Amino acid sequence: xxxxxxxxxxxxxxxxxxxxxxxxxxxxxxxxxxxxxxxxxxxxxxxxxxxxxxxxxxxxxxxxxxxxxxxxxxxxxxxxxxxxxxxxxxxxxxxxxxxxxxxxxxxxxxxxxxxxxxxxxxxxxxxxxxxxxxxxxxxxxxxxxxxxxxxxxxxxxxxxxxxxxxxxxxxxxxxxxxxxxxxxxxxxxxxxxxxxxxxxxxxxxxxxxxxxxxxxxxxxxxxxxxxxxx
DNA sequence: AATAAATTCAACCGCGGGACG
DNA sequence: GCGTCCCGCGGTTGAATTTAT
Numbered sequence: 001x002x003x004x005x006x007x008x009x010x011x012x013x014x015x016x017x018x019x020x021x022x023x024x025x026x027x028x029x030x031x032x033x034x035x036x037x038x039x040x041x042x043x044x045x046x047x048x049x050x051x052x053x054x055x056x057x058x059x060x061x062x063x064x065x066x067x068x069x070x071x072x073x074x075x076x077x078x079x080x081x082x083x084x085x086x087x088x089x090x091x092x093x094x095x096x097x098x099x100x101x102x103x104x105x106x107x108x109x110x111x112x113x114x115x116x117x118x119x120x121x122x123x124x125x126x127x128x129x130x131x132x133x134x135x136x137x138x139x140x141x142x143x144x145x146x147x148x149x150x151x152x153x154x155x156x157x158x159x160x161x162x163x164x165x166x167x168x169x170x171x172x173x174x175x176x177x178x179x180x181x182x183x184x185x186x187x188x189x190x191x192x193x194x195x196x197x198x199x200x201x202x203x204x205x206x207x208x209x210x211x212x213x214x215x216x217x218x219x220x221x222x223x224x225x226x227x228x229x230x
Numbered sequence: 231a232a233t234a235a236a237t238t239c240a241a242c243c244g245c246g247g248g249a250c251g
Numbered sequence: 252g253c254g255t256c257c258c259g260c261g262g263t264t265g266a267a268t269t270t271a272t
Binding site for chain 3: 017018038039040052053056060089090091092103107111
C-alpha cells in the first residue's frame with residue numbers, strides 16, 4: 001500500500017498542474033455521458049493526459065454541479081468555527097454540513113482566513129480557547145519540562161540502558177520548540193474529541209459502501225460509523 | 231514603475247482503509 | 252487471510268495574484 005504512484009499516474013507524459021478550459025470541457029462531457037466511477041479509466045476514455053486521481057479531484061472540487069464558487073457567508077463561517085471546535089480538522093465532515101462546499105474549500109478558507117481571524121480576536125485556532133489561557137498552560141508545561149529534565153538527568157547518571165532512549169524521547173517532546181507554539185502535548189479539553197490537529201479516529205471510522213444508483217454507474221457512499229461497528 | 235513580500239487556492243502527495251478476487 | 256485496486260482524506264506545495272515598499 002502507498003508504494004509508488006497510483007495506477008495511471010506512473011506515466012512520464014501525464015500532465016500536472018492547472019487545468020485548461022479544454023480539459024475541463026472534456027471531463028465534463030465524459031461525466032455527463034458516463035457518470036462517475038472507476039476514475040482510473042476516465043482519462044483514457046475522456047481523452048485526457050491526466051491521471052484518474054487528478055480527474056476525480058478536478059471534478060469533485062471544481063466541476064461538480066451545485067458547487068458554490070462565491071465567498072463564504074458569515075453563517076457558514078460560524079458553522080465552520082463551531083464544527084472545528086467540536087471535531088477538529090475533519091474537513092470532509094464539516095464540508096458535508098455546508099451545501100455546495102468541498103472539503104478543500106473549507107480547509108483552504110480555514111487555513112487562509114478563519115484561523116487568522118480567530119487569532120486576531122485572541123482565540124487560539126487550534127484549541128478555540130483564549131490565547132492568554134493557552135499561554136498560561138504553556139508556561140506551566142515549561143516548568144514541568146524543566147522539572148522532568150532535572151529528574152531525568154539525575155536518574156540517568158551512569159546509567160546507559162534502554163531507558164535512556166525512552167527518556168530522551170520524553171525530553172524531546174517536553175522541550176521541543178513546537179511545544180511552545182502548539183498545544184499538541186496539552187491534555188484534552190473536556191467535551192472535545194481532541195486538541196491535536198487530527199483528533200484521534202476512535203469515535204468514527206470511514207466506511208465506503210458500493211451503492212447501485214439509477215445513473216449510468218455505481219458509486220461509493222462514505223459513511224461514518226462508530227469504531228467497532230460493522 | 232519595479233520588485234519584494236504576502237496571500238490565495240487549485241492541485242498534488244502520501245497514506246489509510248474498504249472492496250473484491 | 253492475502254494481495255491488489257481504487258477511493259477519499261488531511262496535509263502540503265507552489266504558481267498566480269495581490270499588496271506593500
